[in-house]
Amino acid sequence: MPDVPITATASKSRTAPLPIFMAHFAGIPLNDARNQNAALYTSSNFRSSSWYNALALYNANITGIAGTGTSGLQSTSFATNAAAAGLPANFWQANPAVFAAGTGTRLRRNGGNTRYDAVQLELRRRLSQGLLVEGSYSYGARQTWTQPSLRDGFISIPSTGGPDQAFKTNWVYQLPFGQGRRFSANAGRVLNAVIGGWEFSGQIRIQSGPKFNFGGYRLVGMTEKDLQGMFKIYKVPDANGVTQIYMFPQDVIENSRIALSQASAISPTGYSGAVPTGRYLAPADGPDCVDYLDGQCTPLTRIITAPPYGKTDFTFTKRFKLGGSRFIEARMDLYNVFDNINFTPVGVGGSGLSSWAVTSAARDLNASQDAGGRITSFGLRFSW
Numbered sequence: 377m378p379d380v381p382i383t384a385t386a387s388k389s390r391t392a393p394l395p396i397f398m399a400h401f402a403g404i405p406l407n408d409a410r411n412q413n414a415a416l417y418t419s420s421n422f423r424s425s426s427w428y429n430a431l432a433l434y435n436a437n438i439t440g441i442a443g444t445g446t447s448g449l450q451s452t453s454f455a456t457n458a459a460a461a462g463l464p465a466n467f468w469q470a471n472p473a474v475f476a477a478g479t480g481t482r483l484r485r486n487g488g489n490t491r492y493d494a495v496q497l498e499l500r501r502r503l504s505q506g507l508l509v510e511g512s513y514s515y516g517a518r519q520t521w522t523q524p525s526l527r528d529g530f531i532s533i534p535s536t537g538g539p540d541q542a543f544k545t546n547w548v549y550q551l552p553f554g555q556g557r558r559f560s561a562n563a564g565r566v567l568n569a570v571i572g573g574w575e576f577s578g579q580i581r582i583q584s585g586p587k588f589n590f591g592g593y594r595l596v597g598m599t600e601k602d603l604q605g606m607f608k609i610y611k612v613p614d615a616n617g618v619t620q621i622y623m624f625p626q627d628v629i630e631n632s633r634i635a636l637s638q639a640s641a642i643s644p645t646g647y648s649g650a651v652p653t654g655r656y657l658a659p660a661d662g663p664d665c666v667d668y669l670d671g672q673c674t675p676l677t678r679i680i681t682a683p684p685y686g687k688t689d690f691t692f693t694k695r696f697k698l699g700g701s702r703f704i705e706a707r708m709d710l711y712n713v714f715d716n717i718n719f720t721p722v723g724v725g726g727s728g729l730s731s732w733a734v735t736s737a738a739r740d741l742n743a744s745q746d747a748g749g750r751i752t753s754f755g756l757r758f759s760w
Contacts, residue, residue, distance in 0.1 A: 383471060391719040394411065394417070395403075395407075395411040396449070397419075397421075397422075397449070398410075398411055398416070398417070398460075398461075399457065399458055399461035399463055400454040400458050401419035401421050401422075401454070401455050402416070402419060402457065402463075403456075403457040403460035403461050404416070404461055405461045405462045406461065406462075406463075414451070415553055418488070420746070423598065424447070425488065426446070427441070427447050427449040428641045428642065429640075429641050430641070431448065431641045432639040432640060432641040432646065432648060432661075433639070433641070433646035433661075433662070433663060434635065434639045434646045434647070434658060434659055434662060435636075435639035435659045436606050436661045436667075437668050438666055438668040439576040439668060442468055444564060449468065450469065452609070463698065473718075483496045488540060488631065489520075489521050489530075490518070490520045490521070491518070491519040491520075491532065491550050492516060492517070492518050492519075493516065493517050494499070494514060494515060494516030495514070495515055495516075495519070496512060496513070496515075497512065497513045497514075497516040498510070498512040499512070499678055501513050503548070505552070505558070506549060506550035506551070506552055506557070507547070507548070507549050507550070508547060508548040508549075509546075509547045510545065510546050510547070511543075511544065511545035511546075512544050512545070513541075513542070513544075514541070514542050515540060515541050516538065516539075516540060516541075517534075517540065518534070518535035518537050518538060519532045519533065519535055520532070520533060520537075521537045521723075522670075522676070524669055524670045524671050524676065525669055533676055533677045534587075534677050534679050535587075536586070536587040536588060536589050536679065537587075538606075539583040539585070539586075539685070540584045540587075540681070541583060541584045542581070542582070542583035542584070543580075543582045543583070544579070544580070544581045544582075545579065545580050546577070546578065546579035546580075547561045547577060547578060547579075548575065548576075549575065549576045549577065550574075550575050551571070551574040551575065551576065553571040553572055554567075554568045554571050554572020554573060554574075555568045555572055557572065560572075568697075569696060571636045571696055573695035573696060573697070573703075574692075574693070574694055575644075575691075575692070575694075575695075576690070576691070576692055576693075577690075577691045577693070578688065578689055578690040578691060578713075579688075579689050580686075580687070580688045580689075580691075581685075581686065581687050581688075582684060582685070582686045583685050583686075584681055584684050584685075585681050585682030585683050585684050585685055585721065586682045586721055587679050587680065587681050587682070588607075588679070588680050588681075588682070588721070588723045589677050589678065589679055589680075590603065590657070590678045590680050590723070590724075591659055591671075591674055591675045591676050591677040591678040592667075592670070592674060593657040593658060593659065593660065593674060593678075594657070594658040594659065594660060594662060595657065595658075596635070596652070596655065596656050596657070596658050597654050597655035598655040599655065600678055600701070602655070603680055604680050605677075606624060606625055606628065607623055607624065607680050607681075607682060608623070608682075608683050609621060609622075609623070609683060609719055609720075609734070610622045610623070610625060610626075612626060613720075619640070620730075620733050621719060621733060621734040621735075622732055622733055622734060623682070623721050623722055623723075623732070623734060624705070624732065627654055627655070628654075628655055628656055629725075629729060629732045629736055630729070631652040631653060631654055631655070631656035632652070632656040632657040632658075632724070633726075633727055633728075633729065633732075634647060634649070634650055634652040634656070635647075635652040635656050635658040635659065636657065636658070636724065636727075637726065637727035638650075638682065638727075639659070642725050650690070658675045660672070660673040660706075661673065679690065682721035683719075683721070685718045685738065686716050686718070687711075687712055687716060687718070688712065688714055688716070689709070689710065689711050689712065689713065690709075690710040691707065691708070691709050691710070691712050692707070692708045692710075693705060693707050693708075694706045694707075695707070698760075699760075701759070701760065702758075702759065702760040703758075703759055704756070704757070704759075705755075705756070705757045705758075706754075706755070706756055707754070707755040707756070707757070708752065708753070708754050708755075709751075709752065709753045709754075709755075710750070710751075710752055711744075711746060711750065711751040711752075711753075712746070712748075712749060712750050712751065713750065714750075715747070715749060715750040717737050717748075718737055718738035719734045719736075719737050719739060720734065720735075720736040720737055721734060722734055
């Protein structure tokens with residue numbers, strides 16, 4: 377992007393922020409009449425993209441401009457000019473001498489708690505007539521504390537940690553065939569070897585999906601309900617015919633990429649190229665509000681839940697009696713029987729379309745040896 381000079385106009389209202397810049401760049405006091413002379417705005421900083429990009433209409437970086445970095449008005453290189461312009465030492469920062477000494481300040485307080493309220497229902501059928509069933513449902517609400525500003529006290533906001541709802545069930549069913557069972561209880565050894573000793577067990581887990589906080593974005597062309605409704609799995613073939621997975625519709629992604637990554641401080645539209653249209657996510661900053669504090673322009677939290685997680689496992693067991701307490705047990709385990717791919721959802725990506733793509737799915741290689749997808753294992757055990 378070429379450097380473009382920023383000039384002042386004759387109106388005091390139109391040059392409202394510039395006298396502060398002039399105080400730091402040239403040492404001119406805020407109320408000095410020279411601030412109305414556009415010809416005096418000769419500092420190279422006005423032509424530096426590292427400065428004027430921070431004033432982009434849709435992505436301002438006020439904390440950066442007011443910071444202590446190279447492109448910050450609190451930089452030590454501007455301290456002499458600011459003092460000459462009559463700005464007090466604490467114009468930007470309370471007790472600057474304390475920070476200059478490198479000691480900083482400390483604030484000790486109570487707060488920062490988290491809260492978890494939940495209810496759980498559990499039903500259990502003890503093993504009777506060869507059948508055992510257990511099931512549970514839980515609902516939990518997590519909250520965490522935050523303090524957006526020292527001017528405010530701590531407040532509770534919804535947390536994105538853990539699922540809100542979970543349903544789990546497991547069972548064991550000893551099929552009622554063969555010796556000692558309800559049907560064919562007097563079966564001979566050969567018949568019993570075929571129909572007896574079968575057992576079917578399994579477990580099912582379904583839980584609400586991961587949660588994301590979109591509170592730091594403006595919603596354009598859509599409501600919060602619309603955002604929740606469209607946050608799901610989309611399978612889209614690319615130019616090579618390869619299926620790509622996304623969490624948002626393509627039009628939302630493409631326009632959000634423009635809004636979030638192509639802001640410009642020198643373009644009349646506020647964007648360096650095409651202007652986003654339709655429905656999209658935009659930075660909190662806009663023509664009507666500059667987000668210098670969390671929650672200043674957008675809600676602190678806007679919790680959106682991804683599609684639910686589900687997994688079903690089956691186990692089939694066959695026992696062959698060998699006499700006495702000896703038996704052989706053959707076992708087949710089927711993990712994720714229905715081959716349910718629990719994609720790992722993503723939130724907002726970067727400037728490229730690929731950075732919005734879902735590229736992984738739920739796995740657990742350490743605990744349950746779940747490598748993802750459907751897995752079958754066989755086992756044979758001899759007990760005596």
